[in-house]
Amino acid sequence: GQQLNQSPQSMFIQEGEDVSMNCTSSSIFNTWLWYKQDPGEGPVLLIALYKAGELTSNGRLTAQFGITRKDSFLNISASIPSDVGIYFCAGLYSGAGSYQLTFGKGTKLSVIP
Amino acid sequence: ETGVTQSPTHLIKTRGQQVTLRCSSQSGHNTVSWYQQALGQGPQFIFQYYREEENGRGNFPPRFSGLQFPNYSSELNVNALELDDSALYLCASSLSGTGVWETQYFGPGTRLLVL
Numbered sequence: 001g002q003q004l005n006q007s008p009q010s011m012f013i014q015e016g017e018d019v020s021m022n023c024t025s026s027s028i029f030n031t032w033l034w035y036k037q038d039p040g041e042g043p044v045l046l047i048a049l050y051k052a053g054e055l056t057s058n059g060r061l062t063a064q065f066g067i068t069r070k071d072s073f074l075n076i077s078a079s080i081p082s083d084v085g086i087y088f089c090a091g092l093y094s095g096a097g098s099y100q101l102t103f104g105k106g107t108k109l110s111v112i113p
Numbered sequence: 114e115t116g117v118t119q120s121p122t123h124l125i126k127t128r129g130q131q132v133t134l135r136c137s138s139q140s141g142h143n144t145v146s147w148y149q150q151a152l153g154q155g156p157q158f159i160f161q162y163y164r165e166e167e168n169g170r171g172n173f174p175p176r177f178s179g180l181q182f183p184n185y186s187s188e189l190n191v192n193a194l195e196l197d198d199s200a201l202y203l204c205a206s207s208l209s210g211t212g213v214w215e216t217q218y219f220g221p222g223t224r225l226l227v228l
Contacts, residue, residue: 006155042115042203042219043156088155100171103155 003027006089006104013079014112021087021107022073029091032065032072037086037106046087047074079111116140117206117220125226126194134189134223138206142216144168145187147179148203150222156203162187163209199227 006023013019023032031050035043047058049065049072056063062075072091076083086106093100116139126132138145144163148156158171162181176192185206191198201224207217 004155041221042117042205044115044219045217090155100169101158103157105153105155 004089004091004102004104006107008107009105010108010110012110012112015079015081017079019076019079019083019109020073021089022071023089023091023104024071025091025102026070027091027093028069030069030094031092032063033090033092034061034063034072034074035088035090035103037088039085043088076109079109081111081113084109084111115218115220117204117218119202119204119220119223121223122221123224123226125228127228128194128196130194131190131192132194132225134191134202134204134225136187136189136204136206136220138185138187138204139218142206142208142218143185144207144209145181145185146205146207146217147187147189148205149173149198150201150203152200159189194227196227199225201225 004023004025033048034046036046037043046061047056047063052065052069053067054065060077065072086108088106089104091102118137120135146161147159150156159173159177160170161168165181178190180188201222203219203222205217205219
């Protein structure tokens with residue numbers, strides 16, 4: 001099956017620093033999704049990307065759909081304590097009336113005040 | 114609060130037993146998806162239901178089955194439980210169509226432990 005490699009697995013940063021994480025795959029995807037999950041809760045969608053090369057921002061978050069359709073990155077600028085959590089990328093492949101959604105293993109972000 | 118609720122919150126079963134997990138969708142949402150999230154892993158897509166029919170399925174065996182009801186609530190059934198089925202089970206409701214991913218809201222999950 002399709003697999004996503006998400007890196008880094010975890011990161012510790014100082015408040016105010018910028019953060020970058022990425023996902024790569026050996027398979028192409030039609031859509032890339034980025035989620036954040038807090039303890040005891042389900043994931044919350046941060047950004048959805050639909051076209052190769054697309055660059056989309058949501059406040060301090062910026063994500064890009066790689067031109068090869070096999071990778072994506074998420075940047076967080078000027079981190080704050082509430083950015084703490086686990087960030088997941090997810091790739092969607094759809095075609096012939098069916099689809100497959102694959103999640104990465106997550107990047108655990110810790111922000112030091 | 115996402116408006117998606119799941120029950121029970123926690124559950125302990127033994128190998129070989131059967132379990133039913135329930136999900137109540139956000140008002141107006143007609144699509145529900147189920148995911149399995151093992152400890153320290155990302156969610157794995159189990160299947161999706163739209164208009165009471167299975168609309169997509171991940172790599173899970175047939176002993177994982179589901180139902181969607183006319184009011185769009187849903188059940189996940191797992192037969193012949195195995196130890197590896199221990200995980201957080203998430204459901205997510207959404208609106209079908211081009212906005213299906215932007216409108217997908219997850220519930221808090223049911224944590225299942227199989228002994």
